[in-house]
Amino acid sequence: MTDDSRLDDARAAELRHRxxxxxxLMSALARMRSQRAGEPEARRQLVWMADAIGSLGALERHRxxxxxxxxxxxxxxxxxxxxxxxxxxxxxxxxxxxxMAPDQAASTLALIVQELVGNALAxxxxxxxxxxxxxCLSSNEAGRYELAVIxxxxxxxPGSPAARERFGLWFVRSLAAQVRGDFKLETRxxxxxxxxxxx
Numbered sequence: 001m002t003d004d005s006r007l008d009d010a011r012a013a014e015l016r017h018r019x020x021x022x023x024x025l026m027s028a029l030a031r032m033r034s035q036r037a038g039e040p041e042a043r044r045q046l047v048w049m050a051d052a053i054g055s056l057g058a059l060e061r062h063r064x065x066x067x068x069x070x071x072x073x074x075x076x077x078x079x080x081x082x083x084x085x086x087x088x089x090x091x092x093x094x095x096x097x098x099x100m101a102p103d104q105a106a107s108t109l110a111l112i113v114q115e116l117v118g119n120a121l122a123x124x125x126x127x128x129x130x131x132x133x134x135x136c137l138s139s140n141e142a143g144r145y146e147l148a149v150i151x152x153x154x155x156x157x158p159g160s161p162a163a164r165e166r167f168g169l170w171f172v173r174s175l176a177a178q179v180r181g182d183f184k185l186e187t188r189x190x191x192x193x194x195x196x197x198x199x
Contacts, residue, residue: 052114
């Protein structure tokens with residue numbers, strides 16, 4: 001590797017670091033603002049925004065010339081999601097194959113996983129219930145990929161008014177189209193969300 005190449009790599013790494021720090025600062029600001037919001041719904045929305053921005057910030061640390069090391073990103077996020085699960089409640093486990101995702105697809109997938117894991121932790125394990133949320137990522141011979149978020153929580157009725165109004169599911173379905181994805185949800189007795197997609 002030439003001196004110029006090493007300098008270019010160092011500059012790219014510094015740019016990724018600065019970008020990640022900017023995302024983390026924006027996430028912290030949104031979280032701080034949520035603590036001062038008077039309305040519960042406003043607080044909830046600001047926390048959601050803080051989580052989404054923080055997720056994208058973490059993704060920046062794993063960008064490479066050839067794309068994003070998505071498995072390394074997921075590994076970084078496991079303890080973050082685990083803390084959100086709460087002590088003695090749900091754990092988050094990872095079962096993934098290596099994947100280098102193009103920049104835009106990686107951002108889309110990061111937001112999808114963030115939403116699905118967040119939903120599982122928030123809605124699947126109430127009243128002291130414990131369990132495991134599994135994130136699975138694999139490829140097939142046709143060149144397609146499958147991302148699955150599987151919990152062993154209480155499940156939900158997709159026909160209920162509360163389920164129909166959930167922003168999260170609408171958000172995931174909207175993002176799935178950006179990666180030519182086919183999104184399916186199984187809701188009983190627990191919840192399995194599967195996204196088959198192409199890169």
